[in-house]
Amino acid sequence: MSLAVHVAQPTSADMGTVEMLRAAGVGAGDEVIVSAYGNAEVAEAVVEAGAMPVFADIDPDTYCLSLEAVAAGVTSRTAAVVAVHRFGRHAEVAGLRELGERHGLLVLERHEDEQHSQDQGGLERRRAHAAYLSGRLSGVITPAGGAGHTYEQYVVRVPGNGRPDRDAFARAVRAKGVDCRVPVKTPVHRMPRFWRDVALPETERAADETLALPVDASMSRRELQRVVSACNALGGLLQPAF
Template identity: 40%
Template sequence: MIPQAAPPRRIARFRPEIDAAVSAVLSGPDYILGAAVDAFETAFARYCGRGHGIGVASGTDALALTLRALGIGPGDEVILPALTFAGSAQAILQCGALPRFVEVDAASRCIDPAAVADAVTARTTAIMPVHLFGYPADMPALMAIAGRHGLAVVEDCAQSHGATLEGRRLGTFGHAAAYSFYPTKNLGCVGDGGAVVTDDAALAGRVRSLRAYGFSPGGRVSQTLGFNARLDEIHAAILLALLPHCDAGNAERRAIAARYRAGLAACPSIVLPPEAEGCVHHQFAIAHPDRDRLKEHLAGAGIGTAVHYAPGLHRHPAFAGGAAHPLPITERLSDTLLSLPIQPEVIGDVADEVAERIAQAVLTFAEAGPR
């Protein structure tokens, strides 16, 4: 069986470096907010091209703490796409604000700037673009909209570690960016983890306080409502060991995506993800009108796949009423997208053969036509 993703295989690939990093933590004096977290925050901020990095407990915490640090709360609305993971919208609810879902661009599958412009109201305080599957949203257009209306922009980079747009790292366009280090991410630890990056020192300071009970710097007196949302030392040490390999892993994902694209390009019933120079292919999601039966066919051929994301968030009971208008593109994509294996350690050393096997299995189904 070829799994859709297998985080333990990446850990095994870099096990000597990870073992050394974990051993150093276990032998050291601090297990919470110690030297490993400090070192990773500095290294990751530099990698992203930002001045400040703050390690937190998850990608959802990274979003929620950033929104709170920006002063967003009850009565406010935050615009985001409906085609994304629930954590993006849950972070908004956790602040007491309301998620306002808008349509995605049919090609990029990222938030549509025109839809954002139409959705801005007097209650809008922020835009949360999601760089879905590692593809860049149209940040110049979104920043222009935000500038016209005085809105904050928090980039959801949970799926776009190392991705670029016009030669510039994603996560450097908005006021801040939130990352997830969930094990399946391009840069992942062995549990939940996240980070906020920003150039705003005051904002970084507020996030640091919020992640640790609202404490003031160096103190243990709560100055405001805070949370226990810290990145653990062991996770930070593992991430610090894996960070130097992130760009090489992204290059491997691009090579696998190119093999898929070559193998499936001639099939008219398969819609391929768009090509983008700076994409890091967190997922390689094809679209097919009979997605669920294709998924079953591939499982029968020993190939694991995943559905990201169905239904759209505007269909989740927790977010009812979050879409002011119908979202037909989101509906279509949520019904047809299927993520193929893309993790380099899953495809393995014989990438040509494995990618060819997967592509051929997809073609066999597609060429057979409807049942």
């Protein structure tokens, strides 16, 4: 029987997830499926609990764990799955719960951006700002949207030949006075502490292409126009300098 537990935004050590895993008896000899697209706190929590993190690929639209990838990663040692809701999109929790029921897995949910939650008015303004940007941006791939998207971060893609294209685009946008940031610089499975020789193509593609543009509820129309102008003035993708 699976257990679906909502985990509040953890400390930097993600002790909430550690405690949930330990309380469920997850520990030495167990595997816990997690995403490599994000910060390392969840993988650290699995190690702290005494288990082994196993990385599964993400859905390219939601940036959350892919249900198909999780299902493919389940083994006789799998004890739990930790799904992180990312950028305001929710992981496919219903499917993960069904998978957990079939395999007897603990299913934990973690809200990455709970600290940014706002009242309904702020949420609607943020959604309106996201719609404004999505209707006017060119040269980037805008978010897929979807029911319930709260746009905690407005994440676009700058596709091309890899990281230099996205990074050059980001530098050019910042030079025009628009704050932007790379949400995930290095996938967890490529960090020295958690290095795994595993193919996670959607995770690595997202790490190379994604860029978070400002979409705060407090932004003015003029500020939104500045974001659009800065991005569209680049005339498409920038090529890396050699």
